Amino acid sequence: MTAHDLGVRHLCRGILTLPLGLHCDVPTDHTFPGGSAGASRFLAGFHRAVEQGATFFDTADSYGCGHSERVLGQFARQNPDLALQLSSKVGQIRGSAEHPYAGRHIHHQLEQTLENLYAEELHLYTLDSFDFGPGDRYLGNAIDAMRTLREVKAIRAIGMRGPFTHYAASAGEWAAQAERFLYLFRLIKPDVVWTRFNAFTPAVSLEGQDLFAFTARHGVGLVLAAPLAHGVLVGKGAESPSSRAPVPPRRAGLVPWFRDRVDEQLHILRLRFGDAPGTLTRLALRSCLQRGDQCVVVAGFSSAEQVVENFSCLGDPLTELELGIVDDVYAALRAQVRETASRMPVKELQP
Template identity: 35%
Template sequence: MEYRVLGRSGLKVSEVSLGCWAIGGPSWRDGSPVGWSGNDDNASLAGLRQAFELGINHFDTADVYGDGHSERVIGKFLKEVPRDQTVIATKVGWFRGTAPNAMQPVHIRHQLEQSLVNLGTDYIDLYYFHNTNFGPDDQYLEEAADTMRQLQKEGKVRVIGQSAYSYGDFMRVCPVTRPDVLQFHYNAFGNQFDQEKTNLFQWADEQNLGIVLFGPLAQGLLLDKFDPDHPPQFGEGDIRSGNQAFTKERLLEIRSRLQPVKERFGSEVRDLVRVAIQYPLAQSSNACVIPGFKNASQVESNASGAGQPLSAEDVSFIRRVLRG
């Protein structure tokens, strides 16, 4: 396993870290599925143990993943390993409970305390604003940022992070939240964050910010693991059930795009894992990826992509063939 420092945060993390959304299980938010089906807590714990043995030290979760279930599973794991050898990240912002807005300062403090209980620890290494919804006209933005910094002073939070879903949202709130780490969605299919006028990698590097990238495997689509003739069916509470990428037409299109990648790098799953993992890592030396998992074999597969960087020529090739 290779390690990277997340910019000015000083956090040293495995370049392949672990996203713990799927182990939270099925869940809903305002009637819409926002979780994952098919999880098993024993398999999840086995995966966490395997990750630690393979040198993965950074585990990313959130209060909303299974409404705390992901955090509680990690809490069981943390009883088995030295706390100071792990970097634990969680988030606040999607679960609002009875608060008018999830970023209301008193709610942030409550959720932080609940996350500490769930995880069985007395501090969070990396605590994120999970989104940029700070209420109408950002009414809670400044108070929320002040609350985070107070939690930091109290020693309950080591590093403040900001997650968001558009370049404009990052630019709007970061001057106030002043994060040391950014988290956003990115994989080899590309998106707005690598475009000339909205290149968040470039901006983050200029600020020496850490970068944590979720979705590097595109929910398995970059591994060509789904049969277009028999598109996958997902259980209740699974966010993938509404993803149009899992239709026969889209799966066939993706398979066609991946063919040149297979010819160049190999067609085995581990070959495609390497491409999927290393492409986003090539965008910044301050970045790590957090692929998800449900069991130990998936963790082992994810970790196999570490330590095999792509050349600049490889990166250009992948960008050209996958963008279409």
């Protein structure tokens, strides 16, 4: 594996962007401490990201039932001179339609998304579900709708979800997801694949290749979300200076036994790479960024300070040896997920 710098990358047709962007899953008004006033923290995060050079902002109509899009749109209205590259998704919200992909529902949702985002076009619009109705009844309609939107330049690129199930799924469940993905991929012919990817994501075989080699061979871009596994990969050891930050909610929800096993593996990385603030963040982000030149990573955040850390900690590329060490530790984490899966409910293993 060769080193990849942090210059502009070609994600797909019409999208040249810096490789680290923002995943904008903003809580709804009623779940956000402080209500609408609390959203100011996320607006501050958007400002910090732009200051750090971010251009790619990823959201979805289902995030907070449109609230995330509206907060990002508020930012766009306040900063009309910024050339933001906006990505959103469709397929989770049905509304009054028979199905999220039925009839003109995709067109209607895009109209609302563009209004929410204060935008005239989307750079990337992703089909956010593998569910196309009984017998894939609405698959053809969804494909036609997305291609029409691209032709009329309402969107620049068509995206689809990558193969994914819960982290503790069996090899057979992951293989079934891969088979379903391949079937849909051949029909949809996307420009980009959007997928969750981090240390807990097992490799899936796609025509004998992993997702990175497969998409590169087909000339398709990759957007990698949840690179920090919702904060789990940041660690919580008391000896870490960065551990003064609150434990992320997803991490706090892990059962103590499994959380301790995660910390044991992350301690190996601390011993090898040091314990300075941002070290574990750098390793998690770099292990995604260096998977391929067609990859763009979108990292979530809960504060402007976290945004600054994510963008400022990247440093030099990891060497082949360093990547191997990180990969070995992450492989051990995946093995522990499989081991723990036999002991407790899957819902308690979702980083």
